[in-house]
Amino acid sequence: MKLIYGGTFDPVHHGHxxxxxxxREHLAIAEIALVPSHIPPHRESPGASSDRRLELLRLAIEDEPGLAVxxxxxxxxxxxxxxxxxxxxxxxxxPDEPLVMVVGTDSFAGFDRWREWERIPELAHIIVVVRPGSSIPPESAPAELLAARAASSVDELHASPAGRVIVLEPPLMDISASGLRERIADGRSPRYLLPDPVWHRICQLGLYGA
Structure with a gap:
């Protein structure tokens, strides 16, 4: 199984x-790939360049063999x-290996605005991670997609290459990249919210107003 988790990672933090x-542990696989986006089509431009965000992401996971970039x-x-x-x-x-992508409920609520959104379930399974304060509007296209393709367990994701959607509610750390950027810009410490090597490099580079 190939599992990918995309995002801007701007900056990467312990919540990610x-x-x-x-x-990775819930699906019982060896590795999950973190896929930083270049230019996100559905949100504002990142606060750091693609090269810097990639550098910070690699620093963050260098001691965790189960995570890859x-x-x-x-x-x-x-x-x-x-x-x-x-x-x-x-x-x-x-065509036969299961491919799985991860998306939060906040993003999945607007899934029908993604380019080729109807094609995506034909290419991969979708894990929708429940995020506090966000929900999928009933009778919306994403809600209909979830109802039509709902999987009852992750075993169904292992059993076929694509096409299923499952909602999971793993333990989440209440950390946001936007909140971190604001904290850094205000001169407040983000220590223990993101890996120390990432924070040290942000300071060295003067990213996010550090």
């Missing part, structure tokens, strides 16, 4: 990393579209 570990989206020009990434990975792993 702990979720990745929880999902996949920088393919940073090597493409233009906006980072999930369908393009999944299509490329599917070509690499073949």
């Amino acid at each position: 990393l702990r979720l990745a570990v929880e999902l 996949d920088d393919r989206e940073l090597n493409r020009q233009g906006a980072s579209y999930t369908a393009d990434t999944l299509r490329q990975i599917r070509q690499e792993i073949g």
Whole structure:
């Protein structure tokens, strides 16, 4: 099984990393790939460049063998579209291996605004991670997709290459990248909210107003 977890990671923090570990263990797989986006099409531009965010992400996971970085989206020009990434990975792993992507309820609520959103379940399974304060509007296209393709357990994800959607509620750390950027810009310490090597490098580079 190939499991990918995408995002801007702007900056990467313990909430991202702990979720990745929880999902890797819950699905009983050896590795999860973190996929930093180059230009996110559905949110504001990142506060740090792609190269810097990639550098910080690699620093954050260097002592965790179960986490890997996949920088393919940073090597493409233009906006980072999930369908393009999944299509490329599917070509690499073949038609039969399960491919799984991770998305939060806040993002999944607007899933029908993603490019080629109806094609995505044909390429991969989807794990929807419950985020406090966000929900999927009933009778919306994402809610209908969830109802039509709902999986009752992660075993169903292992049993087929794509097509199922499952909602999971793993333990989450209440940390946001936007809150971290604000804290850093205000001169307040983000220590213990993100890995020490990441914070030290942010200070060295003067990122986010440090």
